[in-house]
Amino acid sequence: MTKRIFLTGANRGLGLALAAELIEAGHEVYGSARESAPTDLLALDPAGIVQLDQADEASVDAGIAALAELTPTLDVLINCAGADARAFGSPEDRRGPFDLDGETFTNVLRVNVTGPMLITRAALPLLQRGVDAMIINISSQLGSMEVAATSGRDTAYCVSKAALNNYSVKAAGALRDEEIGVVMVHPGWVQTDMGGERAPMTVDESSAALASLVEKLTLADTGRFVRWDGTDHPW
Numbered sequence: 001m002t003k004r005i006f007l008t009g010a011n012r013g014l015g016l017a018l019a020a021e022l023i024e025a026g027h028e029v030y031g032s033a034r035e036s037a038p039t040d041l042l043a044l045d046p047a048g049i050v051q052l053d054q055a056d057e058a059s060v061d062a063g064i065a066a067l068a069e070l071t072p073t074l075d076v077l078i079n080c081a082g083a084d085a086r087a088f089g090s091p092e093d094r095r096g097p098f099d100l101d102g103e104t105f106t107n108v109l110r111v112n113v114t115g116p117m118l119i120t121r122a123a124l125p126l127l128q129r130g131v132d133a134m135i136i137n138i139s140s141q142l143g144s145m146e147v148a149a150t151s152g153r154d155t156a157y158c159v160s161k162a163a164l165n166n167y168s169v170k171a172a173g174a175l176r177d178e179e180i181g182v183v184m185v186h187p188g189w190v191q192t193d194m195g196g197e198r199a200p201m202t203v204d205e206s207s208a209a210l211a212s213l214v215e216k217l218t219l220a221d222t223g224r225f226v227r228w229d230g231t232d233h234p235w
Protein backbone atom coordinates (compact mmCIF):
# COMPACT_ATOMS: atom_id res chain seq x y z
CA MET A 1 0.00 0.00 0.00
CA THR A 2 1.26 3.46 -0.87
CA LYS A 3 2.27 5.44 2.21
CA ARG A 4 2.66 9.18 2.62
CA ILE A 5 6.11 9.54 4.14
CA PHE A 6 8.01 12.57 5.42
CA LEU A 7 11.76 12.16 5.83
CA THR A 8 14.22 14.67 7.28
CA GLY A 9 17.82 15.04 6.13
CA ALA A 10 16.78 13.88 2.66
CA ASN A 11 19.45 15.85 0.79
CA ARG A 12 22.41 13.51 1.38
CA GLY A 13 23.66 10.39 3.13
CA LEU A 14 21.19 7.84 4.41
CA GLY A 15 18.22 10.20 4.11
CA LEU A 16 18.78 10.73 0.39
CA ALA A 17 19.29 7.00 -0.27
CA LEU A 18 16.23 6.07 1.77
CA ALA A 19 14.13 8.68 -0.06
CA ALA A 20 15.23 7.11 -3.35
CA GLU A 21 14.30 3.59 -2.15
CA LEU A 22 10.90 4.69 -0.89
CA ILE A 23 10.08 6.59 -4.09
CA GLU A 24 11.19 3.58 -6.12
CA ALA A 25 8.85 1.41 -4.03
CA GLY A 26 5.94 3.66 -5.05
CA HIS A 27 5.46 5.66 -1.86
CA GLU A 28 4.52 9.35 -1.77
CA VAL A 29 7.67 10.86 -0.30
CA TYR A 30 8.19 14.34 1.12
CA GLY A 31 11.71 15.28 2.12
CA SER A 32 13.30 18.09 4.06
CA ALA A 33 16.68 19.77 3.80
CA ARG A 34 18.37 22.81 5.28
CA GLU A 35 19.36 24.10 1.86
CA SER A 36 16.76 25.69 -0.40
CA ALA A 37 17.60 23.74 -3.56
CA PRO A 38 18.90 20.25 -2.63
CA THR A 39 20.11 19.11 -6.06
CA ASP A 40 20.29 15.35 -5.44
CA LEU A 41 16.88 15.27 -3.76
CA LEU A 42 15.31 17.37 -6.52
CA ALA A 43 16.65 14.84 -9.03
CA LEU A 44 14.55 12.13 -7.37
CA ASP A 45 11.39 14.15 -8.09
CA PRO A 46 9.75 13.56 -4.70
CA ALA A 47 6.13 14.53 -3.96
CA GLY A 48 7.43 17.60 -2.14
CA ILE A 49 10.42 19.26 -0.52
CA VAL A 50 10.42 21.58 2.48
CA GLN A 51 13.26 23.65 3.89
CA LEU A 52 13.90 23.04 7.55
CA ASP A 53 16.74 23.47 10.05
CA GLN A 54 15.85 21.32 13.02
CA ALA A 55 18.19 23.24 15.31
CA ASP A 56 15.82 26.20 14.95
CA GLU A 57 12.29 25.95 16.40
CA ALA A 58 10.83 28.66 14.14
CA SER A 59 12.33 26.92 11.10
CA VAL A 60 10.79 23.59 12.15
CA ASP A 61 7.36 25.15 12.63
CA ALA A 62 7.57 26.97 9.27
CA GLY A 63 8.82 23.81 7.53
CA ILE A 64 6.03 21.62 8.88
CA ALA A 65 3.45 24.33 8.08
CA ALA A 66 4.77 24.25 4.49
CA LEU A 67 4.50 20.44 4.53
CA ALA A 68 0.87 20.71 5.69
CA GLU A 69 0.20 22.87 2.63
CA LEU A 70 1.48 20.02 0.46
CA THR A 71 -0.26 17.11 2.17
CA PRO A 72 -3.14 16.98 4.69
CA THR A 73 -1.98 13.65 6.15
CA LEU A 74 1.13 11.59 6.85
CA ASP A 75 1.40 7.84 7.44
CA VAL A 76 5.09 7.80 8.33
CA LEU A 77 7.48 10.36 9.80
CA ILE A 78 11.15 9.42 9.61
CA ASN A 79 13.43 11.58 11.73
CA CYS A 80 16.66 10.83 9.91
CA ALA A 81 18.70 14.05 10.04
CA GLY A 82 21.46 14.05 12.63
CA ALA A 83 24.85 15.48 13.47
CA ASP A 84 27.85 14.75 15.66
CA ALA A 85 30.34 17.05 17.34
CA ARG A 86 32.50 17.24 14.19
CA ALA A 87 29.66 19.19 12.55
CA PHE A 88 30.34 21.90 15.15
CA GLY A 89 34.10 21.98 14.71
CA SER A 90 35.29 19.34 17.17
CA PRO A 91 38.42 17.54 15.97
CA GLU A 92 38.12 13.82 15.28
CA ASP A 93 40.15 12.89 18.38
CA ARG A 94 38.71 15.47 20.81
CA ARG A 95 35.21 14.15 21.48
CA GLY A 96 35.66 12.18 24.72
CA PRO A 97 33.77 12.76 27.98
CA PHE A 98 36.15 15.54 29.09
CA ASP A 99 36.97 17.15 25.75
CA LEU A 100 33.85 18.96 24.60
CA ASP A 101 32.85 22.52 25.39
CA GLY A 102 29.30 23.11 26.59
CA GLU A 103 28.16 24.85 23.44
CA THR A 104 29.22 21.97 21.18
CA PHE A 105 27.65 19.40 23.51
CA THR A 106 24.38 21.37 23.56
CA ASN A 107 24.44 21.90 19.79
CA VAL A 108 24.57 18.14 19.17
CA LEU A 109 21.69 17.54 21.57
CA ARG A 110 19.71 20.35 19.92
CA VAL A 111 19.98 18.71 16.49
CA ASN A 112 19.58 15.05 17.56
CA VAL A 113 17.03 15.27 20.38
CA THR A 114 15.31 18.65 20.46
CA GLY A 115 14.98 18.61 16.65
CA PRO A 116 13.07 15.30 16.38
CA MET A 117 10.94 16.33 19.38
CA LEU A 118 9.95 19.63 17.70
CA ILE A 119 9.31 17.93 14.34
CA THR A 120 7.20 15.20 15.94
CA ARG A 121 5.17 17.75 17.88
CA ALA A 122 4.55 19.89 14.80
CA ALA A 123 3.77 16.93 12.50
CA LEU A 124 1.48 15.13 14.95
CA PRO A 125 -1.80 16.55 13.53
CA LEU A 126 -0.80 15.19 10.10
CA LEU A 127 0.01 11.77 11.57
CA GLN A 128 -3.27 11.74 13.50
CA ARG A 129 -5.03 11.85 10.14
CA GLY A 130 -2.78 9.12 8.68
CA VAL A 131 -3.34 5.37 8.22
CA ASP A 132 -1.46 3.02 10.58
CA ALA A 133 0.71 6.02 11.45
CA MET A 134 4.29 5.37 12.46
CA ILE A 135 7.13 7.57 13.69
CA ILE A 136 10.58 6.15 12.97
CA ASN A 137 13.43 7.80 14.82
CA ILE A 138 16.82 7.00 13.33
CA SER A 139 18.84 6.35 16.45
CA SER A 140 22.19 4.62 16.74
CA GLN A 141 23.78 1.63 18.44
CA LEU A 142 25.78 4.32 20.29
CA GLY A 143 22.57 5.32 22.09
CA SER A 144 22.64 1.92 23.79
CA MET A 145 24.04 1.91 27.35
CA GLU A 146 25.59 -1.49 26.70
CA VAL A 147 27.36 -0.36 23.52
CA ALA A 148 28.34 3.11 24.75
CA ALA A 149 30.10 1.62 27.77
CA THR A 150 32.84 0.31 25.51
CA SER A 151 32.63 2.20 22.21
CA GLY A 152 31.72 5.48 20.57
CA ARG A 153 34.27 8.28 20.30
CA ASP A 154 31.76 11.14 20.29
CA THR A 155 30.28 11.55 23.77
CA ALA A 156 27.76 14.22 22.78
CA TYR A 157 26.50 12.02 19.94
CA CYS A 158 26.18 8.94 22.20
CA VAL A 159 24.33 10.93 24.85
CA SER A 160 22.05 12.50 22.24
CA LYS A 161 20.99 9.15 20.79
CA ALA A 162 20.35 7.72 24.28
CA ALA A 163 18.17 10.77 24.96
CA LEU A 164 16.40 10.33 21.61
CA ASN A 165 15.62 6.75 22.63
CA ASN A 166 14.18 7.92 25.95
CA TYR A 167 12.09 10.57 24.18
CA SER A 168 10.88 7.94 21.71
CA VAL A 169 9.80 5.56 24.48
CA LYS A 170 7.85 8.36 26.15
CA ALA A 171 6.22 9.35 22.84
CA ALA A 172 5.36 5.69 22.15
CA GLY A 173 3.57 5.47 25.50
CA ALA A 174 1.73 8.74 24.99
CA LEU A 175 0.57 7.82 21.47
CA ARG A 176 -0.34 4.16 22.06
CA ASP A 177 -4.05 4.88 22.63
CA GLU A 178 -4.15 6.87 19.40
CA GLU A 179 -2.62 3.87 17.64
CA ILE A 180 0.39 5.82 16.40
CA GLY A 181 3.58 3.78 16.64
CA VAL A 182 7.04 5.05 17.57
CA VAL A 183 10.11 2.92 16.80
CA MET A 184 13.84 3.58 17.16
CA VAL A 185 16.12 2.17 14.49
CA HIS A 186 19.89 1.66 14.37
CA PRO A 187 20.61 1.81 10.62
CA GLY A 188 23.94 0.00 10.84
CA TRP A 189 27.42 1.52 10.66
CA VAL A 190 27.16 2.97 7.19
CA GLN A 191 29.53 4.55 4.65
CA THR A 192 28.22 8.14 4.72
CA ASP A 193 30.00 11.41 5.57
CA MET A 194 29.17 10.62 9.20
CA GLY A 195 29.94 6.88 9.14
CA GLY A 196 33.18 7.22 7.17
CA GLU A 197 34.94 4.89 4.76
CA ARG A 198 35.73 2.21 7.35
CA ALA A 199 32.05 1.48 7.91
CA PRO A 200 31.12 -2.09 6.92
CA MET A 201 27.74 -1.28 5.35
CA THR A 202 27.13 0.56 2.10
CA VAL A 203 24.48 3.27 1.93
CA ASP A 204 22.53 1.10 -0.52
CA GLU A 205 22.53 -1.92 1.83
CA SER A 206 21.30 0.15 4.76
CA SER A 207 18.69 2.15 2.85
CA ALA A 208 17.26 -0.96 1.16
CA ALA A 209 16.88 -2.66 4.55
CA LEU A 210 15.34 0.46 6.11
CA ALA A 211 12.86 0.85 3.23
CA SER A 212 11.74 -2.73 3.70
CA LEU A 213 11.47 -2.16 7.47
CA VAL A 214 9.22 0.88 6.89
CA GLU A 215 6.75 -1.45 5.19
CA LYS A 216 6.90 -4.12 7.91
CA LEU A 217 6.59 -2.10 11.12
CA THR A 218 3.19 -2.11 12.83
CA LEU A 219 1.72 -0.82 16.07
CA ALA A 220 2.84 -4.10 17.68
CA ASP A 221 6.42 -2.77 17.34
CA THR A 222 5.82 0.50 19.17
CA GLY A 223 8.46 1.32 21.76
CA ARG A 224 11.01 -1.09 20.25
CA PHE A 225 14.66 -0.27 19.52
CA VAL A 226 15.60 -2.32 16.47
CA ARG A 227 18.41 -2.80 13.98
CA TRP A 228 17.98 -2.15 10.25
CA ASP A 229 16.79 -5.77 9.82
CA GLY A 230 14.07 -5.48 12.48
CA THR A 231 15.86 -7.52 15.15
CA ASP A 232 15.90 -6.14 18.70
CA HIS A 233 18.82 -3.89 19.61
CA PRO A 234 19.99 -4.08 23.23
CA TRP A 235 19.25 -0.99 25.33
Ligand SMILES: NC(=O)c1ccc[n+]([C@@H]2O[C@H](COP(=O)([O-])OP(=O)(O)OC[C@H]3O[C@@H](n4cnc5c(N)ncnc54)[C@H](OP(=O)(O)O)[C@@H]3O)[C@@H](O)[C@H]2O)c1
Pocket residue numbers: 008009010011012013014015033034035052053054055079080081082083111138139140141186187188189190191192193194195196199
Ligand atom coordinates in the same frame (compact mmCIF):
# COMPACT_ATOMS: atom_id res chain seq x y z
N1 LIG B 1 26.29 6.64 9.12
C1 LIG B 1 26.26 5.85 10.18
O1 LIG B 1 27.11 4.97 10.34
C2 LIG B 1 25.16 6.00 11.20
C3 LIG B 1 25.11 5.06 12.24
C4 LIG B 1 24.10 5.16 13.18
C5 LIG B 1 23.16 6.15 13.07
N2 LIG B 1 23.22 7.06 12.06
C6 LIG B 1 22.20 8.09 11.98
O2 LIG B 1 21.61 8.08 10.70
C7 LIG B 1 21.13 9.40 10.38
C8 LIG B 1 21.67 9.83 9.03
O3 LIG B 1 23.08 9.87 9.14
P1 LIG B 1 24.07 9.92 7.88
O4 LIG B 1 25.08 8.89 8.12
O5 LIG B 1 23.28 9.94 6.63
O6 LIG B 1 24.76 11.34 8.14
P2 LIG B 1 25.27 12.45 7.13
O7 LIG B 1 25.68 11.83 5.85
O8 LIG B 1 26.26 13.24 7.89
O9 LIG B 1 23.96 13.34 6.85
C9 LIG B 1 23.38 14.06 7.91
C10 LIG B 1 22.08 14.66 7.45
O10 LIG B 1 21.49 15.38 8.56
C11 LIG B 1 21.25 16.72 8.14
N3 LIG B 1 21.35 17.69 9.22
C12 LIG B 1 22.40 17.93 10.04
N4 LIG B 1 22.12 18.95 10.88
C13 LIG B 1 20.86 19.35 10.57
C14 LIG B 1 20.00 20.35 11.06
N5 LIG B 1 20.37 21.21 12.03
N6 LIG B 1 18.77 20.48 10.53
C15 LIG B 1 18.37 19.66 9.52
N7 LIG B 1 19.14 18.70 8.99
C16 LIG B 1 20.36 18.55 9.52
C17 LIG B 1 22.31 17.00 7.08
O11 LIG B 1 21.96 18.13 6.31
P3 LIG B 1 23.09 19.16 5.76
O12 LIG B 1 23.51 18.60 4.44
O13 LIG B 1 22.36 20.45 5.66
O14 LIG B 1 24.21 19.18 6.76
C18 LIG B 1 22.25 15.68 6.31
O15 LIG B 1 21.11 15.64 5.48
C19 LIG B 1 21.58 10.29 11.54
O16 LIG B 1 20.53 10.45 12.46
C20 LIG B 1 22.70 9.51 12.17
O17 LIG B 1 22.90 9.83 13.51
C21 LIG B 1 24.21 7.00 11.11
